[in-house]
Amino acid sequence: MVTTGADTEPMHAQSTINKLPLVRRLEAVGFRAWPASSVQYDGSWQVRLTAGHPSKRLNSVVPLDPSDHRDLEIRLRKAQRKFEAYGRPMVVRETPLASQQLIDLLRERRWTCFDETLVMTADLVDLELPDMLDHLPSHDVGRFVDASLIVDEADPALKPALAEVVSSIKPPSGLFVIEDAEAGPLATTLCVQDNDLAGILSVSVSAQHRRKGLGAEILTSALRWARMRSAKTAWLQVSVDNAPAIALYARFGFREVYRYCYWRSPEEA
Numbered sequence: 370m371v372t373t374g375a376d377t378e379p380m381h382a383q384s385t386i387n388k389l390p391l392v393r394r395l396e397a398v399g400f401r402a403w404p405a406s407s408v409q410y411d412g413s414w415q416v417r418l419t420a421g422h423p424s425k426r427l428n429s430v431v432p433l434d435p436s437d438h439r440d441l442e443i444r445l446r447k448a449q450r451k452f453e454a455y456g457r458p459m460v461v462r463e464t465p466l467a468s469q470q471l472i473d474l475l476r477e478r479r480w481t482c483f484d485e486t487l488v489m490t491a492d493l494v495d496l497e498l499p500d501m502l503d504h505l506p507s508h509d510v511g512r513f514v515d516a517s518l519i520v521d522e523a524d525p526a527l528k529p530a531l532a533e534v535v536s537s538i539k540p541p542s543g544l545f546v547i548e549d550a551e552a553g554p555l556a557t558t559l560c561v562q563d564n565d566l567a568g569i570l571s572v573s574v575s576a577q578h579r580r581k582g583l584g585a586e587i588l589t590s591a592l593r594w595a596r597m598r599s600a601k602t603a604w605l606q607v608s609v610d611n612a613p614a615i616a617l618y619a620r621f622g623f624r625e626v627y628r629y630c631y632w633r634s635p636e637e638a
Contacts, residue, residue, distance in 0.1 A: 388465065388626065388627060389435075389465060389466065391626060392464060392465050392466060392488075392626070392627050393433070393466065394566075395488055395490070395566075395604055395626065395627075396431070396433065396464060396466065398540075398561075398563045398566050398568060398604070399426075399488075399568065399604075399606070400415070400417075401538070401539060401540055401561070401563055402538060402540070402542075402561040402563065402568040402570060403424070403426050403427065403534065403538075403570065404534065404537045404538060404539070405417035405418060405419045405426075405427045405428070406418070406419045406420065406421070406427075406533070406537070407419065407420075407455075409451070411444050411447065411448065412434075412437050412439070412444070413432065413433045413434035413437040414430055414431065414432050414433065414437070414444065414448070415430070415431040415432075415433060416430050416431075416448055416451055417429055417430075417431060418451065418452070418455045418457065419455075419530070419534070420455050420456070421529065421530030421533060422527065422530035422531060422533075422534060423457075424534075425460055425462070425484065425631055426462075427534065428452070428455070428457045428460070429460045429461065429462040429631065430445075430448050430459065430460070430461045430462065431461075431462045431464070432461070432462075432463075432464075432466060432467040432468060432471060433466045434466060434468070435465075435466060435467065435468050435469070436468065437468060438468040438469075438470035438471055441470060441471055441474050442474070445461075445474075458633065458637040459633070459634065459637065460631045460632060460633050460637075461475065461480075461631065461632040461633075462629055462630075462631055462632075463482070463629060463630050463631070463632060464627065464628075464629040465627050472632075475632045478634065478635075479635050480632045480633060480634050480635070481632065481633055481635070482630050482631070482632055483630065483631055483632075483633065484608065484630060484631050485608070485609045485610075485628055485629075485630040486606050486607065486608055486609065486628060486629050486630065487606065487607050487608075487609055487615065487625050487628055488604065488605075488606050488625070488626050488627050488628065488629065489604065489605055489606075489607065489618055489623040489624060489625050489626060490602055490603065490604045490623065490624065490626050491592075491602070491603045491604075491618075491621055491622040491623040491624070492601070492602060492622060493567065493592060493595065493596045493600055493601055493602060493603050494596075494601050496592070496596075496621065496622050498589050498592060498593055498596075498621075499585060499589055501582075501585065501586045501589045501590075502586055503589075503590050503593060504545055504546075504547060504586070504587060504590040505590075505594075506542075506543030506544055506545050506560070506590075506591075506594055507543075507544045507545070507546060508544065509544070510532055510535050510536050510544065511532065512544075512546065513535065513544035513546060513557065513559070514528055514531050514532045514535060515528070515554075516546045516548070516553075516554035516557050517531065517554075517557045517571065517573065518531070519553060519554045519575070520554050520555070520556060520557050520573045520574065520575045521571075521573050522575075522576070535559070538561055540561050540562055540563040540564075541561075541562045541598065542559060542560065542561045542562070543559070543560045543562075543591060543594050543595075544557075544559055545557060545558045545559070545560065545587050545590055545591050545594075547583055547586065547587050552575075552577075552578070554575070555574065555575050555578045555583055556572075556573060556574045556575070556578070556583040556584065556586070556587045557571070557572075557573050557587070558570065558571060558572045558573070558587050558588065558591050559571055560591035560592075560594060560595055562595050562598050562600050564600075565599070565600055565601040565602060566600060566601075566602050566603075566604060567591075567592070567595030567596075567598075567600035567602070567603045567604070568603075568604050568605065569588065569591055569592070569603055569604070569605040570605070570606075572584055572587065572588055572605075572614065574587075579613075584614070584617050585617060585620070585621075588617070588618075588621060592621065603623070604626075605618065605623065609628070
């Protein structure tokens with residue numbers, strides 16, 4: 370659901386101060402798990418840009434300090450020029466680390482808040498994983514990217530950019546694919562282990578094969594792999610509108626830690 374800033378309370382107000390260290394850590398591992406091709410800093414703002422891929426996580430301004438609210442209008446204009454140079458619409462990503470003053474300014478300028486997302490974590494140490502068929506991860510980036518594009522019914526032209534993003538991931542990662550000899554790829558997920566944290570990215574099941582347990586099966590394989598590599602906590606991101614996925618993750622012990630959303634200007638809405 371798309372809302373204007375006037376309709377909602379600032380998202381970062383939903384988080385308490387004692388959550389901020391965990392938010393900072395999860396944001397940092399999230400950046401490493403899905404790396405942008407260009408990262409520039411303006412104070413504590415991270416300006417992430419990727420010419421080849423349209424993902425908002427790869428193309429957004431991400432404020433990382435609630436106390437950093439100097440020269441907001443000047444910095445927004447500078448960031449806008451960077452996005453224009455990349456041919457990307459500028460968006461600002463609001464997490465609990467964004468300053469109240471910045472969000473107030475965006476609301477005053479009639480920017481629109483959209484794509485609210487949950488960041489969830491689960492304890493892997495004591496998690497009882499279901500007894501399901503295990504799938505070993507692949508290290509074949511090309512195979513994984515091809516499967517992901519098919520499962521997500523995405524534009525095949527994104528293949529080079531997606532392959533570049535996946536190949537740029539520095540922490541150890543497992544590429545999981547469930548395939549059928551006749552139907553082809555049925556489900557995919559990417560698990561990135563960053564020390565004791567394991568990120569579950571883009572759990573996808575083809576539209577024709579949902580509600581058959583494939584999401585639970587591939588998620589179980591990824592979590593089992595991460596735990597065998599000594600990860601203690603799993604994290605993931607999921608749209609607030611994706612009720613089936615949230616229900617699946619809740620079965621595995623995932624609970625909400627914080628939320629984020631994106632803001633865009635009236636010209637981009």
